[in-house]
Amino acid sequence: MTDATIPAVRFRAVSRHFGETRAVDAVDLEIRAGEFFAMLGPSGSGKTTCLRLIAGFEQPSAGSIEIFGEHAEGVPPYRRSVNTVFQDYALFPHMTVGENVAYGLMVKGVGKAERTARARDMLALVKLAGFEARKPAQLSGGQRQRVALARALINHPKVLLLDEPLGALDLKLREQMQVELKSLQRSLGITFVFVTHDQGEALSMADRVAVFNAGKIAQIGAPEDIYERPQTRFVADFVGGSNVIEPDAAIRLGLPAGLYSLRPEKIVLGAGGLTGKVESLQYQGAHRRYVVAIGPDRLGVVTPASGPAFPVGATVALAIPDGAAHRMEGGA
Amino acid sequence: MRNRPPFGVTIAAIAGLLFLHLPLAFIFLYAFTTEEKSYQFPPPGFTLQWFGVAWNRPDIWAALGLSVRVAAMATGIALILGTLAAAAVARHRFFGREAISLLITLPIALPGIVTGIALRAALNLADIPFSFWTIVIGHATFCIVVVYNNAVARLRRTQGSLIEASMDLGADGFQTFRHVVLPQLGTALFAGGMLAFALSFDEVIVTTFTAGQQQTLPIWMFSELIRPRQRPVTNVVAVMVIAVTLIPILAAYYLTRDAETVGGEGK
Ligand SMILES: Nc1ncnc2c1ncn2[C@@H]1O[C@H](COP(=O)(O)OP(=O)(O)OP(=O)(O)O)[C@@H](O)[C@H]1O
Ligand SMILES: [Mg+2]
Numbered sequence: 001m002t003d004a005t006i007p008a009v010r011f012r013a014v015s016r017h018f019g020e021t022r023a024v025d026a027v028d029l030e031i032r033a034g035e036f037f038a039m040l041g042p043s044g045s046g047k048t049t050c051l052r053l054i055a056g057f058e059q060p061s062a063g064s065i066e067i068f069g070e071h072a073e074g075v076p077p078y079r080r081s082v083n084t085v086f087q088d089y090a091l092f093p094h095m096t097v098g099e100n101v102a103y104g105l106m107v108k109g110v111g112k113a114e115r116t117a118r119a120r121d122m123l124a125l126v127k128l129a130g131f132e133a134r135k136p137a138q139l140s141g142g143q144r145q146r147v148a149l150a151r152a153l154i155n156h157p158k159v160l161l162l163d164e165p166l167g168a169l170d171l172k173l174r175e176q177m178q179v180e181l182k183s184l185q186r187s188l189g190i191t192f193v194f195v196t197h198d199q200g201e202a203l204s205m206a207d208r209v210a211v212f213n214a215g216k217i218a219q220i221g222a223p224e225d226i227y228e229r230p231q232t233r234f235v236a237d238f239v240g241g242s243n244v245i246e247p248d249a250a251i252r253l254g255l256p257a258g259l260y261s262l263r264p265e266k267i268v269l270g271a272g273g274l275t276g277k278v279e280s281l282q283y284q285g286a287h288r289r290y291v292v293a294i295g296p297d298r299l300g301v302v303t304p305a306s307g308p309a310f311p312v313g314a315t316v317a318l319a320i321p322d323g324a325a326h327r328m329e330g331g332a
Numbered sequence: 333m334r335n336r337p338p339f340g341v342t343i344a345a346i347a348g349l350l351f352l353h354l355p356l357a358f359i360f361l362y363a364f365t366t367e368e369k370s371y372q373f374p375p376p377g378f379t380l381q382w383f384g385v386a387w388n389r390p391d392i393w394a395a396l397g398l399s400v401r402v403a404a405m406a407t408g409i410a411l412i413l414g415t416l417a418a419a420a421v422a423r424h425r426f427f428g429r430e431a432i433s434l435l436i437t438l439p440i441a442l443p444g445i446v447t448g449i450a451l452r453a454a455l456n457l458a459d460i461p462f463s464f465w466t467i468v469i470g471h472a473t474f475c476i477v478v479v480y481n482n483a484v485a486r487l488r489r490t491q492g493s494l495i496e497a498s499m500d501l502g503a504d505g506f507q508t509f510r511h512v513v514l515p516q517l518g519t520a521l522f523a524g525g526m527l528a529f530a531l532s533f534d535e536v537i538v539t540t541f542t543a544g545q546q547q548t549l550p551i552w553m554f555s556e557l558i559r560p561r562q563r564p565v566t567n568v569v570a571v572m573v574i575a576v577t578l579i580p581i582l583a584a585y586y587l588t589r590d591a592e593t594v595g596g597e598g599k
Contacts, residue, residue: 057496077499090497094515104501107511155502 006069008033008159008191009054014063016049023049025215026063031159031193033068036185038202039195041212042238047195048087050212051161054193056080068158078107083157085165089148091136097123097147098132104155122150125184142173149184159191166201178205199239203227211235228263229326236261236328241300245325249297253320260325264289264300270308272319278310292318356574363567371563382564392569395552402464402548403532406471407479410528411521413472414479419513422487433484440477447473448541455542462544470542471535475528482524483517490516523587526580533577549573 011029015022024046031037039047052058053065056077065072067080083104091100098119099106105115116132123129126146136144145165152160165181166174182205185192196202202209203223210220211234219226219235230236236244245253245260253274269290276292276299288309290301301318310316337345358371363382365375386392421433439447451470460466490513498508536550543551549569556566 055496055500057499076504077496078502078504082500084497084500086493086497088493090493092494092497092512103498103503103511107498107501107503107507151497151501 006033007031007066008035008068009193010066011050011053012064012066014053014060014065016046016053016058017061022215024053024060027215027217029210029217029220031191032208033158034189034191035207036182036192036194036205038206038209039193039212040197040199040202040209040238041218042197045212046215047197047212048163051084051163051193051195054159055082055084055161081155081158082161083152083155083159084161085145085148085152085163087163087165087167089136089144091144091147091151093136095135096132097128097134097136097139100136100147101150101154103151108155118154119150122154123147125153126150127180141168142177145169145177149181153188153190157190159193160185162192162194164195164197166196174201181205203239211238213238230261230328232329233259243299245297250325252295252297255320255325259328259330261328262299262320262325264302266321266324267299267301268319268321269301269303269310269316270318272317274318274320276316276318278312278314278316281310281312292316294318359567359570359574363564363571365564368563382562382568385562386565386568389565391547391552392549392565395547395549398464398467398546399533399549402467402471403529405464405468406475406532407525407528409468409472410475410479411525414476414524415483415517415521417476418480418483418487419509422484436480437477439473444474444535444537445541448538451538452541462542462546464546466542466544467539467546467548470538471532473538474535475532478528478531479521479524482520482527486517486520487513519587523584526584526587530577530580534573 007030009029009031011027013026013028014024015026016024039050041047049058053060054067056072056075067082072080092103098116101122102115102119105118120132123131126149128143128146128150131143136147139147166177169177178201194206203226206223208221209223209226211218211226213234219231226235226239230239230242233244236242241264243262243264245262247257247259250260251257274294276294279291279293279298282289283305286305287302288305290310292299292301361375362371364378364380366377366379367375417436421429448470455466494512495508498512503511534550536554539548539551547555553566553569
């Protein structure tokens with residue numbers, strides 16, 4: 001269908017400034033055809049603006065955008081083979097669910113019989129068979145979300161943009177939709193660009209993740225890369241859970257001077273050259289989560305619950321195995 | 333539990349309502365009086381004859397016909413221009429947007445007499461003779477405002493993302509307007525149109541300056557008051573005018589009210 005070597009979306013030094021605000025600032029980006037790509041970042045970091053640039057609702061202040069090798073400049077949203085699932089769903093309140101889903105076909109002039117049939121198939125795909133005649137106001141949040149998904153997919157877009165599509169759903173529904181979205185993406189083979197500020201969601205669903213910070217991409221890579229080998233303090237902090245070790249602490253812990261991130265589950269407890277004191281202990285089913293004080297420094301440590309337990313206040317030996325600490329940019 | 337208003341406030345409210353509506357009651361009352369020269373109280377007797385007399389007066393029919401045609405035309409023009417102006421102002425951000433918005437709404441704030449004089453001067457300067465169309469133009473100035481205000485308010489409440497969703501799904505600007513914006517606007521336009529019609533139907537001041545010798549219904553009534561002849565006939569016509577203008581205003585009120593509650597439920 002599409003040449004796998006041509007990226008689905010390519011940004012070349014793309015900026016979008018609103019007056020003084022640099023919503024997107026000289027971003028280079030390649031989203032591969034057929035991948036599940038997540039944009040992760042705190043509020044205001046430019047994720048939505050990036051999506052809107054791809055959809056054509058915003059024009060870059062500088063730089064160029066290609067969609068499947070074609071320059072997007074001057075192409076209006078309705079001529080891009082890109083569809084969007086909006087954060088607030090944006091279902092047309094005066095139309096039925098069936099009409100909402102068939103809208104993309106209707107404006108293309110597809111006949112009534114065919115578009116009703118295809119809308120019905122789409123609704124079945126998102127597990128809403130039989131909901132054609134309802135109005136959006138008569139649906140639950142999760143159902144509206146599926147209608148928005150069906151409506152965006154009916155045009156067979158090459159790229160589907162999803163702006164925090166699960167943000168409004170409760171936890172259980174969100175987890176269920178994560179699984180369904182992922183399998184839908186796999187079976188359709190469409191490139192998904194998924195915006196979220198939930199790192200767990202991004203890491204568990206995406207093939208690759210771009211971490212945004214203040215209009216720039218702080219790091220881009222597979223979820224393991226982002227998780228295990230954050231390149232900057234920002235990524236380590238935002239993706240969460242890692243110990244960030246400052247250069248002076250690194251020396252005290254026996255590492256070469258530098259800024260490090262250290263996953264808590266990589267630290268060995270109960271043996272080694274370092275000595276610390278257990279400050280807190282949380283039992284979390286499969287794991288135990290400790291905070292251990294080593295002189296002035298504190299490390300989070302996670303051990304399997306099957307291993308030995310150390311009570312709060314106990315003195316423990318611990319070790320940072322070679323290569324466990326990941327050196328980050330900055331710090332010297 | 334709702335607090336009971338103090339006694340004094342209740343009295344004041346009743347007095348206010350009486351003050352507003354008692355004159356209307358007198359109009360009704362004297363439509364049925366048997367005395368045709370003066371308004372004496374209480375009326376010496378009651379009769380339905382004036383309704384028959386009014387029915388058979390060709391000048392009333394002519395004035396009514398002109399008023400209805402003017403109101404319909406002014407409303408039609410207002411619906412088209414008001415909607416377009418509202419769409420432009422609500423959707424696009426451009427230099428001078430607020431100024432344009434103010435300019436459009438100004439005619440309703442301007443005293444009718446100013447609008448009237450201005451139009452008359454303009455017509456004189458351009459050497460345009462008075463006609464049906466000169467009245468229509470005069471009325472359109474304030475009818476547009478009513479439609480525009482209703483449409484702008486509704487457009488501001490319509491989520492911008494609906495328009496984007498439509499474009500995203502492949503609809504061009506025209507299709508988006510037709511399938512998404514217009515249905516959203518529907519009741520607002522209906523309400524605005526009704527109000528515009530009612531306003532135009534009983535307009536006197538601007539009309540006096542732009543009508544020349546033509547008589548719309550309100551102008552006809554005004555001339556009847558000055559030159560009394562079969563006085564109760566005027567009251568009969570007044571009752572009809574009240575009915576004709578009240579119905580659309582009530583309809584507009586209920587329609588927009590419903591739309592608001594539905595919109596509130598939406599999210
Ligand atoms: N139309 C606009 N006019 C002015 N500033 C804007 C506009 N759109 C976005 N911005 C600004 O650009 C920055 C990035 O906004 P954006 O919506 O892309 O953030 P985001 O990463 O999607 O955040 P969130 O997670 O809160 O949705 C913000 O500072 C925002 O205020
Ligand atoms: Mg956003």
